[in-house]
Structures are given as structure tokens and as C-alpha cells.
Amino acid sequence: MSTEGSPIVREGPILRALQHIGATFLFALQLLAQCGPALARPGLIVRQIYNAGARSLIIIMLSGISTGAVLGLQGDNLLQRFGSENYLGIAAAFGLLKELGPVLTALLFAGRAGTALTSEIGMMRATDQLTAMEMMAVDPLRYVAAPRFLGGLIAMPLLTAVFNAVGLYGAQLIGVEEMGVDRGAFWSEMQSSIALADVRESIVKSLVFGFVASLIAVYEGYYSDGTAEGVGLATTRTVVASSVLTLLLDYVLSAVFL
């Protein structure tokens, strides 16, 4: 079973990329098939929600409030040139809900939770824990991969919502308290322009990004070379692949929602 650890045969770069994509896709199907049975063990998923979500909360909130504050500062500076600072609320809410919230949360999620997932599963692979589970007829996909994937999938929309809410607070803090935008205008203009569809777009985007980031993190860890170097490379690939895919998918999703 030594080939199990690395299904990627060293060949030309194009073939290798194709094989990577195909293997990820097949892995996704296997993983999804195991998600149903994995739900029978909610304790495992709760632990992963804690790892991926609760432990990312501080970094998400910090990033959210500084992103919102920058939006408030720059947005106010820009809008002041047109004498329309009252629209700062719309600008901040639009930017946060539709783009900055889901995308930045996904990038942070890949860096914070994705790398932890990859290196954890990669170390399991390196120390033959996954193989040992297989020997005991315990499916590692069901007990290791699926709960981590589901935990990430559940944590991402919640993290994004926290990012958005905290970001709005940051924008309000700088825009209203610091730069003197009218508080009533800030909220009323925002409320009159933001539709439920914009909130829905934020949630759908974060679900898709969560799916991609969790899948890549679990896949890279699961099929990493069972060496210290292999785990390191897999962790790097997780961050690179999920960041690039997040930004590419963001364009596609934005185009779909417009």
C-alpha cells in the first residue's frame, strides 16, 4: 500500500496537473459519499468546527474590524470628493458582503485552518496512522477526512458572517465616530439599498469557498508524501491552491450573481 500515499506519478507538468485535478475530483466524490455516514458521529464534527471555526475567530474578528475601518477611512475620503459621504454605509456594506467578507475570510481560513488540517492529516499519513486505520477496517475517509471537511464547510459561512458584522462595525466606528458621517444616513442609506439577495450572495460565496478550501486542505494532507518535506510541500500547496481558486471562483460567482 505504499503507492496509496502518493497517487501522483512524476511525469510532464501538464499531465501532472491533469492528474492532480482528476484525483482531487475523485477524492471529492469519495469524500461526499462518506459525509452522510460521518454525520452519525457528530462529536467528531463538533471537534473540527472548534478547530476550524472557534480557533479562527480572533484572527477573523481582528481582520474584519481593520478591513471595515480601512473601508470607512478610504470610502469617506473618496465620497467626500463628491459630497456624498452619506453613501458610505452602502459602499461599506456592499464591499463587505459581496466581496471582502467572503474572499478575505476564505484566504484567512486557508492560511489558518487549511494549513492546520493539511499538516495534521499529513502527519497522520507520515506516521502511518491512516494505514493503521485501514488495517483495522476503519475507513480513514469517514473518520478522519469527512469530519474535518464538514467542520470547515460549516465554519466558513459563520466566520464570514462574523467578519461582515464586525467589518460593518469597524466601518461605522471610523466613518461615523471619527470622520463625522451622519449615523442615521449611514444606516438608513445602507438599509434602503442592501437587499436580502446581497446577504444571500455572501452566504453562497462563503459556502463555495469553504467547500473548496476544506476539500483542498483535506486532499493535500491525505495524499501528501509521508515525509517531513512532503507535509511541508503539501501545506504550501494548500495555501496556494485554495487562495488562487478562491479568487478565480470569486469572479465566476460574482458574474453569476450580477
Added chain:
Amino acid sequence: MRANRTLEIGTGLFVLLGFAALFFLTTQLPSNGLHLSGAKGGYTVTAEFDNIGDLRSGAPVTMAGVRIGDVQGIAIDPQDYRALVTLRIDPQYGAIPDDSDASIDTQGLLGGQYVAIGAGGSETFLKGGSRIQFTQSAIVLENLVNKLFASLAGKSGESSSSSGATSASGSSATPPAGK
């Protein structure tokens, strides 16, 4: 068991916070959601306008450029089909003469609209529930442009009398009129 407990508490906190944020985003942001804004102090007065333009609830109410309150509600008066605007005035501005006038102005060329109150000279003051008698409607830029074009066409064209008459009668910028 001890570690498991903190883990569950942490997860519960995270999930609760996430859903609280989601609840906030879905109910507080869109205009069709419910709003849980707490009641603010001060007193409310009403004013009727022929046309409120782009005025929205939450817009500032100012006096000499200083914010003294906000627009609390906008409705149609079923009796005379004019816009009935409810203004909330902050409690520290209790001495506004009751013959003050209210007009709807625009902040800059593109900015949002707000209600400007011009102080009158009366010795008695507005109190909760009283009505501002003198109002001036919002100036709708499109109407002004239309009127400008109509009057230009009336000056240059042959049928000057008809278009000139429409532009004069279509004028909505009426001076403040008492009720």
C-alpha cells in the same frame, strides 16, 4: 471529560456568535427585514410636504446646519394625499419656535436629502405631536431640467404660448404656504 467540555463550550460560543452575525445581517441590513433599533429620546413633530423627493427615514434633521434629530417615519396623509413626515428632535433642542419652517434640501449636488428647519420668531415652542405649518418641498432636479428645456423651447419655437403656459402651471416650487 474536562477538555471535551471546554471544546463544546468554545464551539457553542462560536456557532452562537456566527448565527447572531447572520441574524444581524439578514434582519438589520435589508430594508424589508425587521429592525430592532431601540427607541431614542426626544420628541416628535410632523410636517406635510407636497413632494419629499428622495427623503428616507433616518435622514438628518438640521437647524442652521447643525443636526438636531432625524426623520422617523414617512407616510401619506390619507386626507389630502400629501407626504406626512415624522421628525424626531433630540431632547436638548426643546425650544424651537412653533412658526418655524421645514424644507427638504440636498447635501451637495448628488448627496442625500435632509430636512432643514428654519427658526421662526414665535414665543411658543414646538412640543411633542405638534405640526410644522410652513413647509417647502424637495426640489427635484429632473423637473427643473424639464422646465428649463420647456422654457428654452418656448423661447425659440413658434408655439411659445402653449409650452410657456405648461411650464408656468407645472411649476411645483411653490413658496411656503400656510395651512
